[in-house]
Amino acid sequence: MSHPVDVHVGKRIRHRRWMNGTTQQQLAEKVGIKFQQIQKYETGMNRVSASRLWDIANVLGVPVSFFFEGIEAATNNAELTADMPSDILTDKEALELLRSYYAIPENQRRRLFDLARVLSEAA
Structure with missing residues (x-):
């Protein structure tokens, strides 16, 4: 089972990648990995190492802290309401x-x- 922090970080990677209009393939090439690894990061299936997160942040043009914004609310499910899907970024x-x-x-x-x-x- 994935750790909630890994899932949150993966969602934030996906969110920023989509906002930039970057494909998984493009991000993977710039970071020097296969796009399947990006998929695994984005789903929280694989944990992102600190150095890899640093590389991803540089490619996507955000500080590393961006990927942890809202982590308290996400792990406590405090931000969820009955009207909103659990992952609006999807x-x-x-x-x-x-x-x-x-x-x-x-x-x-x-x-x-x-x-x-x-x-x-x-x-």
């Missing part, structure tokens, strides 16, 4: 929405965020 529609959101200029993005918050509170 939902292609959600990821496309995130990509589109960050493509909007910052001032307009903030207004859209405020609108979404008001609409969700009213629902």
Whole structure:
């Protein structure tokens, strides 16, 4: 059985890779491993070593700490609600929405965020 931290780190790798529009194959080539190993990391099947995580972080343009953000909530299941899937980062529609959101200029993005918050509170 996979350790919850390995699963969380793998999800964060997948999330960042998708946000960058990078394929498993592209990431694997840049890190110097086979794409199947990236698959195993992303599912939490294999644990990522510190040096490999460092390499992945450099390729994906994030600090190593990025992969551990939200770890407390994820391991305690505190962030889950009945309305949301347990792994929203696997939902292609959600990821496309995130990509589109960050493509909007910052001032307009903030207004859209405020609108979404008001609409969700009213629902």
